[in-house]
Amino acid sequence: MSGLTIRRLDPFRIEIARTPPMRTTGLVYANRAIERTLEQENALQQVANVAALPGIVGPSMAMPDIHWGYGFPIGGVAAFSRDDGVISPGGVGYDINCGVCCMLTGMRVGDVTPRLDRLLASLYNNVPAGVGSSNKSLAVSGREFEQVLELGARWAVKKGYAPPGDLDAHEDAGCIAGADPDAVSAKAIERGQPQLGTLGSGNHFLELDVVDLVADAETARGFGLFEGQVVVLVHTGSRGLGHQVCDDHVHGMVSAASRHGIALPDRQLACAPVTSVEGREYFGAMAAAANFAFANRELIVFLIRKTFEEVFGGSFERLGMRMLFDCCHNIAKMERIEWGGRRIDACVHRKGATRALPPGDSRLPERFRRTGQPVLVPGDMGRMSFILAGASGARETFYSACHGAGRLLSRHEAKKRAKGRKIIDELRSRGIHAMAASRATLAEEIPDAYKDVSDVVDTMTGAGIATAVARLRPFAMVKG
């Protein structure tokens, strides 16, 4: 943090003062506990680096799950004017539209536990997970694959993998407008095409949770949540397709930034004007990759619904399995924001952050107009997760909130701490059944590797960005 001037504004906000080459201030949402986790990090410097990019509107922000990323910090939110600002592939990240969806069930935990071992084993067998996982049974190619890139979750509905009712439970109805499959390279298609309908590895997961606390009964009712209910969380993204799209365009923008006279504090922040050829091409490719991710999560949800039908009998509709919400964590979107008393058309980058629209927002589907948008906050695999609702205070974050607990330990350090421990047995002693494609992944993802998600949520709710609706406790999971 050397060279940065930092001051606490209130119990939930820290400001990084504007010093050259910053064009604006930094604003980090952090209570005291979160602030302590930043002491050994380079994340605040990364917030300051983003503040140096051209056309930034408002502060360079970070949500309380902030941690050291590459280029942008994880948890970063930054808006750039569509007229004279930039778009940056590094501001979205390699896993484009990595995101999370929450599916409700009509089942109580007591309905599931008698068949839990069979259910978990079936989910593990039916949902491809792990390093290099592919899904031949759901493979599509040619024009059909282009439609995946153009239509996202709408493709899954069109092909009968998902009911039409799932669509209004997606951010942007499961399809980012402006996708350009022609801007997706052959390498990206080769890398990602076989991976449609796969979970992947790393921090991606499929998790069964029980709603163990309802904090806001009225909003919970509006969301369809009740205590004791089983819900399913799925966390994955655009797989190799997104990785390659980002890589292709970071490469192109390293030289584009120089051509456009943009000084980069870190080459990973490579960017180009939103209106430039490079900027438009990246946006088209990124939207296509985001749509791949929406379709990918819908296909995984399809496999989960089929598995529940096999194990419990009856249709998924009869089992009460309906989507609560599906949202993006890594995305750049064209949004109209309010800043300095003006409405500005901006390209809002969220890297490890999620959208959070408040009650009454016209962009919400009718079902969430009264409640606000569900904000899904997965914690680590041993403690808890939360469902929040967007609140009016989210105007100051350009309607953004945290996306999870945020890592505390490096993967290397987590593995060292997990050495000699039986993580599966530790989880089982907490009543959590886990299956993992890789023991190494499980070691990297130990609960100690993450911040306490309660601190993250307390900061968001304390700052008025979101309100707490329900707390979830994991009881079964598949890790990649």
Next chain:
Amino acid sequence: MPYTLVDHTADIGMRVSAPTVEELFVEAAHALCDIMGGLTDHGEDAVTVRAAGIDHDELLVRWLHEVLFLVEVKGFRVSGITLQDLTDTGVTGMLAGSFSGAPLLAEVKAVTYHNLEIARIDNACVATIILDM
């Protein structure tokens, strides 16, 4: 092996050291393959890898990306790496090995440019490269 893992909260860093910049390119590719689990003891195939960039820093990232793609997507497992040509704007190398498609240990999403700089320290070329995992 002349690389060490460097702590990075979200991902993995590898610090690679070699007497010359040419050897640094070879050792970095070897380190990447080792982290991915993409090394093998033998192989009858050989693949030429080329990359272009504006300077050695960018060339290193592009070269490693080509190796990553070959290992992850093409299923190539690497038994040997030689550098044939390195200029200010281009690199060509040869990877020996086989297209066995043997399972990998780790999924590396990308080789990043984050804070990358090839430095000369105590007569050695040194680079710390952050991999997105």
